[in-house]
Every structure is written in structure tokens, then in C-alpha cells.
Amino acid sequence: MHYNDKEQPEGDRMTLWLSTGLIFTFAAIALILYRWWDMQCIGVTPVRTLTFIAILFTSGLDVGLIMFPLTEFGGYGNVSENPEYAFANPLAIEFGFWAFLIWGFYFLTCFYFAIIEPRVKFFEIPMVKLVNNVVIIGTCAFTAYLLLVNLPWYLPQLGDGESVVPAFYLIVFLSIALAVYSSSKVKYIRILSVGSSVLFITLIAGMWFRAFVMGKGSPADFFGTAGMLGEYFANIHHFVLPINDYHEFSLFWWFAWSIMIGQFTARFVSGIKTWQLLIAMLVVPSVAIGVWFSVLYYYHAEGLKIAAFTNIAMISVGVLMVINSLDSLIRLYTDNLNLTAQRLGRVNYVLFNLVAMVGLTMLFKLDFLRIQWVGALVIALYFGCFGYILLRKRSEVAAIQTSPKENILDFRKIELAG
Numbered sequence: 001m002h003y004n005d006k007e008q009p010e011g012d013r014m015t016l017w018l019s020t021g022l023i024f025t026f027a028a029i030a031l032i033l034y035r036w037w038d039m040q041c042i043g044v045t046p047v048r049t050l051t052f053i054a055i056l057f058t059s060g061l062d063v064g065l066i067m068f069p070l071t072e073f074g075g076y077g078n079v080s081e082n083p084e085y086a087f088a089n090p091l092a093i094e095f096g097f098w099a100f101l102i103w104g105f106y107f108l109t110c111f112y113f114a115i116i117e118p119r120v121k122f123f124e125i126p127m128v129k130l131v132n133n134v135v136i137i138g139t140c141a142f143t144a145y146l147l148l149v150n151l152p153w154y155l156p157q158l159g160d161g162e163s164v165v166p167a168f169y170l171i172v173f174l175s176i177a178l179a180v181y182s183s184s185k186v187k188y189i190r191i192l193s194v195g196s197s198v199l200f201i202t203l204i205a206g207m208w209f210r211a212f213v214m215g216k217g218s219p220a221d222f223f224g225t226a227g228m229l230g231e232y233f234a235n236i237h238h239f240v241l242p243i244n245d246y247h248e249f250s251l252f253w254w255f256a257w258s259i260m261i262g263q264f265t266a267r268f269v270s271g272i273k274t275w276q277l278l279i280a281m282l283v284v285p286s287v288a289i290g291v292w293f294s295v296l297y298y299y300h301a302e303g304l305k306i307a308a309f310t311n312i313a314m315i316s317v318g319v320l321m322v323i324n325s326l327d328s329l330i331r332l333y334t335d336n337l338n339l340t341a342q343r344l345g346r347v348n349y350v351l352f353n354l355v356a357m358v359g360l361t362m363l364f365k366l367d368f369l370r371i372q373w374v375g376a377l378v379i380a381l382y383f384g385c386f387g388y389i390l391l392r393k394r395s396e397v398a399a400i401q402t403s404p405k406e407n408i409l410d411f412r413k414i415e416l417a418g
Contacts, residue, residue, distance in 0.1 A: 014372065018251055019241050021379035024386070026240065029104050032111055036274045042403040043114050043269035045413050047190065049280065052270045054193040057285045058200075059328040060106055060261045061098075062143055063318030066203075067154055069094050069293055073300045084244050091297040092231035096239045097247065098293070099286040100232070102254050107281040109262020112385075114269045118404040120393045122385045123263075131381065132259065133333050135374050139256045140329035141360030142371045147322050148172045148361065154315050157308075173358065175319055179326030180353040183334070184341035187414055189327055196320045200288070203317050208295050211304060225301070226294040252375030259378045264328045271409040330357070 047055070075082060076090035085093050117123060123132055151158075151168040158167050182188040212222045232239075242248035272280065299306065306314070330353055334340055341349040364371075389397055 014252075014376065015242060015248060017376055017379060018248060018255075021255065021382060022241060022251065024382060025105060025108060028382075028386070029108050032108065033274065033278065036111075036115070036400070039115075039274050039401070040271055040403060041111065041114055041269045041274060041277050042271050042407040042409050043265075044267040044407055045186065046270050046407075046409055046411060047268045047414055048411060049270040049272060051190055051194060052265070052268050053280050053284050054197040055189060055268055055328075056106065056110075056261070056265050056281060057288065058193045058196040058321050058324040059189075059264060060103075060257065060285070060325070062322045062325050063147060063150070063154070063315070065098060065289065065292070065321070066314050066318035067150070069296045070300060070306075071153070072097075073297060082244075087238055088231040088235045089228050091225070091228045091293060092235070094293055094297075095229055095232045095286075095290060096236075097250055099289040100282055101236060101239055102251070103282045103285055104278075105254055105258035106261050106265070107278050109258050110265045110269065110281065111262075111274065111277065113263045113266035114407075115400060115403060116389075116397060117266075118406075119396045119400060120385070120389060122388050122393075125388075128381070128384065129336065131377060133336050135256065135377055135381070136260050136329055136333040136336070137356070137360065138374045139260060139371070140326060140333070141357055142256075142364055142374070143322060143325055143329070144172055144176055144357060144361040145364035147175065147319070148365065154318075171319070172361065175323050176326060176357045176361070177350075177354055179323045180330055180350050180357065182323070183327045183331040183353075184346050184349055186331065189324070189331070190414065192320070192324050192327060196317065196324055199317050199320065200292075203313055204288075204292050204295060206313070207299070207310060208291075210307075210310075211295060211298050211302075217298060217302065221298065222294065225298045226290065228297070229290050229294065249372060252372040255375040255378045256371055259381060260329055260332055264332050268414075326357070 046052075072094055073090040076085045076093040079086040088096075113123075122128055148164060148168060151171060152162050152164060155168070158165060182192055208222065211217055212219050239247075242251060269277065298304070334349070334353065339349070339352065344352065
């Protein structure tokens with residue numbers, strides 16, 4: 001998530017709204033764990049747990065995870081200009097922006113849509129359904145927009161390193177087109193997610209080997225670097241509320257994603273217990289992110305150059321993650337609006353969504369839309385849902401003891417899904 005100054009939220013009201021949303025979110029997570037700690041969670045279309053984690057990880061992140069740390073470590077380390085970061089080292093700060101605590105947003109929404117929403121049906125209320133789909137479509141387009149505006153930095157060899165040239169528009173167009181096509185069948189997401197995860201692990205291994213085996217470091221140096229992540233956990237309370245405007249914008253972005261990733265991943269929950277779901281959604285992705293950031297930080301700290309081939313590999317894996325994310329979001333809003341490939345026909349489905357996504361991406365390019373508005377809307381949905389449960393569905397939620405009875409632990413259902 002790479003932003004310029006004009007994209008950062010302004011005003012104390014937005015900060016207060018965000019802070020209230022954060023406190024509510026962490027309280028809701030604690031309540032879920034207290035009430036349903038050992039309950040088995042089954043989605044509509046369950047998959048194996050490792051596949052579920054791969055879908056979560058690759059759908060819930062984008063190219064920023066791959067590329068941005070190298071640009072941000074220096075700023076986090078410059079405490080004379082950014083004294084608010086002085087409480088921890090740059091690696092720990094970067095980890096806090098991307099990992100662990102904030103993945104609790106995804107846990108909360110995934111659990112809600114898998115277990116509670118089938119009994120509550122808040123998101124079937126017409127106005128809520130409209131707002132929900134506005135959030136999904138807007139965030140989907142913003143994801144493509146972020147890829148477009150950051151491609152000059154990712155691939156300076158294709159331009160001057162600052163301007164968006166025709167080749168970058170082509171890359172984004174092809175990414176959207178691939179995502180639209182893959183979203184036409186739900187079974188493709190498993191192929192994309194597992195493939196992306198394998199390539200990401202391969203990328204980590206390759207860069208680790210080059211730095212700590214072929215380079216001037218040693219495997220022991222890696223563990224020394226990774227040990228710096230401990231400062232995050234020692235100072236985790238600093239990440240509960242916004243540190244500054246940049247962190248505030250980042251948190252709005254996570255909120256915008258949370259409502260959609262929860263809806264999408266809920267259908268794939270693999271029959272694990274609630275506490276295991278928490279581990280799968282917080283700990284496992286955070287381990288992968290921690291290893292990756294530790295490798296990148298060693299490159300930064302030691303001034304190691306990224307080889308051209310490695311740079312291309314990083315960009316390729318990152319773009320593939322964008323395609324994964326767009327795939328899941330497109331699949332979600334087309335299902336919600338009954339604009340599926342089965343109803344429209346695959347050709348019409350692809351053309352409609354391609355035109356819609358390209359058009360909305362250009363609206364973000366014109367600065368007509370702001371992602372913080374989307375994040376603020378999601379917080380409003382959180383509060384609205386909670387209020388609806390208290391007023392209308394308290395007894396139904398209090399009676400929950402199991403996953404919905406119609407959700408059966410059958411891993412073959414993914415093969416039969418549209």
C-alpha cells in the first residue's frame with residue numbers, strides 16, 4: 001500500500017471514527033473467542049485447511065507486500081523526522097503495518113459470515129446489500145489503481161520511473177482480464193491461490209539463499225534479523241490505535257478489505273475449531289510475512305542490490321497476488337448481484353466486468369474516489385450489524401452452538417461449484 005500525501009485522511013473526526021471502529025473490532029474478536037472458542041466452523045464450500053490458508057493469504061494481500069518494504073524501512077528508521085516510530089526498529093514497524101493484529105479483521109468477518117450471518121441475514125437487507133456491493137466494487141477498482149500508479153517504481157526500465165506509460169496500462173488491463181476470467185469459475189481460485197503461494201515461497205527461498213548462503217551473511221544472521229520482530233510483540237499496544245496519518249490510512253484500507261475477504265473466505269472454511277481458525281488467519285500468514293520482511297530488511301540494512309531477474313520475479317509474484325485479490329472480489333460482487341457467468345454467459349460476463357473494472361480504475365486515477373471513504377463505510381456496516389443483532393436477532397445469535405446445518409464438511413463440493 002503505497003500512498004501519496006493527498007490520499008491520506010484528514011481531520012479528527014475520521015481519526016475518532018477509525019479508533020472507535022478498532023476498539024469495537026478487538027472487543028468483538030474477544031467476545032467470539034469467549035463464546036465459541038471450541039466450535040467447529042464449516043463453510044458452504046469447504047476446502048482443505050492448507051488450501052484455505054493459501055486462498056486467504058493470496059486473496060488478502062497485493063503486490064505492496066512484495067515491493068513496498070524496501071521503500072519504507074528507511075522512513076521508519078529516520079526517527080529524527082518521524083519520532084512516532086522511535087518505539088521499535090523499522091522491521092518491527094513494517095511488520096505491524098502488514099501482519100498479526102490487523103489480520104484479526106479478517107478473522108472477525110470470516111467467522112461472522114460463516115457462522116452468524118446465515119442466522120442474522122443482515123447483509124440481505126436491500127440497503128445494506130447495496131452498500132456492501134459498493135464497498136466491494138470500489139475496493140476492487142482501487143486495488144487495480146494502486147497497481148497502475150506504482151508500476152513506474154516497480155518497473156523503471158519501462159519508463160522514467162515516475163510516469164505511467166502505455167505499457168503499464170496494458171499490464172493492468174491484462175491483470176484485470178485474467179482476474180475476470182478466473183473469477184468465472186470458483187475452482188480456479190484454488191489453482192491461483194496454491195500456485196501463488198508456491199511461487200512466493202520459492203521467491204523467499206531464492207532471496208534467502210542469495211543473501212545468507214551466497215552473500216556475505218550467514219544463516220545465523222537471518223535468525224538475528226528475524227529476532228528484531230520481537231519488538232513488535234513487546235510494543236503491540238502501539239498498533240491498536242493509529243500511530244500517524246500514514247498508519248491511519250493503512251488501517252482504513254484494511255477495514256475496506258476486511259468485509260470482502262471475510263465474505264469470500266467464509267465459504268471455504270475447512271471444519272476447524274474457532275481457535276484454530278484464529279491461528280490459521282493470524283499466525284500462519286504472519287509467519288510467512290515475518291520471514292519475507294526479515295529477508296528484505298537484511299537486503300536493506302546491508303545495502304545488497306536486487307538482481308534484475310529477482311526484481312522481475314518479485315513483480316510477477318506481486319501481480320499474481322493482485323490477480324488473486326481481484327478474482328475473489330469480482331466473484332463476490334457478481335454472486336451478490338446475481339451477475340454470474342452462468343446467468344450472463346461467460347463472454348458477456350467477462351466483457352461486462354472488464355469494462356466496469358477498467359472504468360472504475362480510471363475514476364480513482366482522476367482522484368474522483370477515495371479509499372478512506374470505503375473504509376469508513378465498512379466501519380458503519382460493523383456498527384449497523386451489531387445494532388441489528390441487539391435489536392432483532394439477539395436470541396438467534398445467543399442460541400448458536402454449531403455451524404449452519406446446511407454446511408456439510410464435503411471437500412468434493414468445490415469441484416461441483418460454478
